[in-house]
Amino acid sequence: MHGVQILKKALANIASHIGSLKQEYVGTKFTHKMLKDILKDKKIYIEKIDSNCGKGASQNNCNNDKYRLNLSDENWYxxxxxxxxxxxxxxxxxxxxxxxxxxxxxxxxYYVVRNERIPELAIYSFEDGERFEPDFLLFIRKKEFDGDLTYQGYIESKGEHLLKEDKWKENFSLQIENNSLTTGLFTQNYKIIGFPFFNNEDRKIEEFKKVIDDFICKI
Incomplete structure (x- = not known):
């Protein structure tokens, strides 16, 4: 057998072996970390500013009342x-x-954190390990006699044109409460939850409102 034929046969065997390997995925396993070690002052670079106060525009100085809110006055942001x-x-x-x-x-x-493309805030779906970076994290702390109880919530705002395409992200978010694994200190008094997409369309906003209102009611 010539050298070229031997090489082709070897490569074919390797390809066959690789094709038979079962792909394994690892979903997010939540670990305890101090927020001060993750959230840092960060400069963001804006290539294009939406003229209607969308992406790239300041919410503080927006010229559209529908979106404007001076966040420098809001201690929770x-x-x-x-x-x-x-x-x-x-x-x-x-x-x-x-x-x-x-x-x-x-x-x-309570506090709201916008995920400014912070790598440590990315999470991975339980089913196939797809990367997901929710837009916001909501932290709520309830003071109790025997110690504080802290909730960490994931919220993704989604334009109507992406509701169907990104449905897997919403499904993943809704699985977090019952499937999240936590390790490290204080996990007994730390609860993690994901919410439905936030979208201003009537049907979706009612769904979001019901879930988050029920959640707050139970705290």
Missing amino acids: VFNDNYGTSEEKLFIKYFKTNIEPKLIEKDLE
Whole structure:
């Protein structure tokens, strides 16, 4: 057998072996880390600014009342402005007008963090290990007699044109509460939950409202 034929046969055997390998995926296993070690001051670079106060535009100085909110006055928002999409800005306004009053009523401590492409905040689906970077993290702390109880929630705002295409992200988010594995300190008093997509369309906003209202009611 000539050298070329031997090489071809060897490569064919290798290809056959690789094809027979079963691909394995690892979903997110949540570990305890201090937020101060993950959230840092970060410069963001904006290539294009949406003229209607969408992606790249400041929410603080937006010229559209529908989206404008001065976040430098809001202690619950961890950064000093929001340059996200129009749907992300709508969520922040929804939080201010619809969610915050309920949290205040229950005397809860709360913070919202926008995920500014921070690698440590990425999570991976339980089924096939697909990477997902939710737009926002919601932290809520309830003071109890025997120690604080902390909730960490994942929220993704989604434009209507992407609701179907990114449905797997919503499915994954809704699996988090019952499937998340946590390791490290304080996990007994630490709960993780994912929410349905936030979208301003009537049907989706009602679905989101029901889930988050029920969640707050149970805290």
